[in-house]
Amino acid sequence: MIEALSYGFIQHALIAGVLVSLASGIIGSLIVVNRMVFLAGGIAHASYGGIGMAVFLGLPIFLGASLFAVAAALLVSILTLKKRERIDTFIGLIWAVGMAIGVILIDITPGYNVDMMSYLFGSILAVSSEDLYFMGALLGVIVAVMTFWYRDILAVSYDSEYAALRGVHVRFFYTLILILSALTVVIAIKVVGLILVIAMLTIPVYIAEKLSNSLAQMMLYSGLIAALFTLTGLAVSYAYNLTSGASIIVISALGLGLFLLIDKVKRVS
Amino acid sequence: MGVIDVANVSFAYEKDLILENINLAVEKEDFLAIIGPNGGGKSTLLKVILGILKPQKGTVRVLGKEPSKNLSHIGYVPQNTNVNTDFPIKVIEVVMMGHVGGKRPLFGYGEEEIGCAMGALAQVGMEAYADKKIGSLSGGQRQRVMIARALCAHPSILILDEPTASIDVAGQRDIYELLKELSKSVTIIVVSHDISVILEYANKAAHINKTLSYHDISNKEKTFPDHPRGEHFCEVELLQMLGSKKSADASEPVEKWRIKP
Numbered sequence: 001m002i003e004a005l006s007y008g009f010i011q012h013a014l015i016a017g018v019l020v021s022l023a024s025g026i027i028g029s030l031i032v033v034n035r036m037v038f039l040a041g042g043i044a045h046a047s048y049g050g051i052g053m054a055v056f057l058g059l060p061i062f063l064g065a066s067l068f069a070v071a072a073a074l075l076v077s078i079l080t081l082k083k084r085e086r087i088d089t090f091i092g093l094i095w096a097v098g099m100a101i102g103v104i105l106i107d108i109t110p111g112y113n114v115d116m117m118s119y120l121f122g123s124i125l126a127v128s129s130e131d132l133y134f135m136g137a138l139l140g141v142i143v144a145v146m147t148f149w150y151r152d153i154l155a156v157s158y159d160s161e162y163a164a165l166r167g168v169h170v171r172f173f174y175t176l177i178l179i180l181s182a183l184t185v186v187i188a189i190k191v192v193g194l195i196l197v198i199a200m201l202t203i204p205v206y207i208a209e210k211l212s213n214s215l216a217q218m219m220l221y222s223g224l225i226a227a228l229f230t231l232t233g234l235a236v237s238y239a240y241n242l243t244s245g246a247s248i249i250v251i252s253a254l255g256l257g258l259f260l261l262i263d264k265v266k267r268v269s
Numbered sequence: 270m271g272v273i274d275v276a277n278v279s280f281a282y283e284k285d286l287i288l289e290n291i292n293l294a295v296e297k298e299d300f301l302a303i304i305g306p307n308g309g310g311k312s313t314l315l316k317v318i319l320g321i322l323k324p325q326k327g328t329v330r331v332l333g334k335e336p337s338k339n340l341s342h343i344g345y346v347p348q349n350t351n352v353n354t355d356f357p358i359k360v361i362e363v364v365m366m367g368h369v370g371g372k373r374p375l376f377g378y379g380e381e382e383i384g385c386a387m388g389a390l391a392q393v394g395m396e397a398y399a400d401k402k403i404g405s406l407s408g409g410q411r412q413r414v415m416i417a418r419a420l421c422a423h424p425s426i427l428i429l430d431e432p433t434a435s436i437d438v439a440g441q442r443d444i445y446e447l448l449k450e451l452s453k454s455v456t457i458i459v460v461s462h463d464i465s466v467i468l469e470y471a472n473k474a475a476h477i478n479k480t481l482s483y484h485d486i487s488n489k490e491k492t493f494p495d496h497p498r499g500e501h502f503c504e505v506e507l508l509q510m511l512g513s514k515k516s517a518d519a520s521e522p523v524e525k526w527r528i529k530p
Contacts, residue, residue, distance in 0.1 A: 212357045213402040
């Protein structure tokens, strides 16, 4: 397995795995504490429409998916403002319609025969240098936003009504969290695919939540746990010739099971 | 001029009139209990005073200004502090959310804010819990932390919405004792269900059921002349006495009730 590390595409895969893990640890924590998991799932699937659009127009895939995901995030933000009690219905709509648009756009693209499975289940072994720059830049932006506005984001996430009374611009931060989630979902699609994105954003976070007593700590632990699962999953997928995205998720689920078991044993004794 | 002046306020969600022509003047260092049936408009009135809801008619003044201009003078303790108990956040971080003003450091929290938050925690007797996770506290302890968060802004008015809704009876008395102590320096407004307890501590009472009737209850013997001294108040008789203007007016001289015209 050691000789594998000398291949460029493996090095890219490892770097991408770590970058995406750290980003999804931070953003996944925000998604979980704000109870936006379903919403993130909707945005992930809607971004398939962006992939279709990019294929149809001949744009870079990342760009198309990002634009579509951010548009979906803004739409959700506006809808939450107007019709909060029906938001789950709208998310379901965005979820399905986004995917449908993607499928149709790919259907009508002449002569297109790239394997769309790679977007559904990830293609971490096909990460380019440009992809890495994009991932690195996004992680940088997320870390900068979180250090600069940590207390506002904390206040909005913990108790938005009170934050509003204290003059925090709740709508702005809510939309900011949604946009960052959308972009994180897009880079996570490269690693685990859009069907498995939700597991990547929630399993490490669930473990980290139990271990932390502050949001910052939870974000850091989530990132590290996600990186551990991702790298282990990659090794397993390489060793047994399995799909990388699915391997990462199964390793994460096993990790969660082990954690819950240890937690339970500790509690009993 | 009162600390809070509510004049001729009416409020309706859609078409249902919730508050009808409400007049209320809260004075400095009052301990006002707002009581009344569910759906009678208690929480709505609080939200109007806080400027979260805008009344269709009438005006609200907090220290002479619009509520939104003077929010920093109001400490607010919302209902339902038991939500989001899994949230990974330390007690001290919750309290610091209440801090207003002062220079904000570029990252994290400033010395002054930490000092202020610890002071507020000491006021409610919770300074030993500063580094505990909020979810590990009991309901009563959490409520104290929420009061500390409100005190952290050094408010001149403290508004609490059902502060004892999910606390056992002993814990309820502790909270009210604390509020009584605080009322020496801060004006306190409490919306509450447990009328029998709250009325022992409050000096003013407002009963709301669409309309408002206001009572000075600072002298319990005078307000409830038929009631045996020091005996527990029965909720039914209290509601009957305070709820309807008619019965109140009949049993008391009119000038005792400071109902604004």
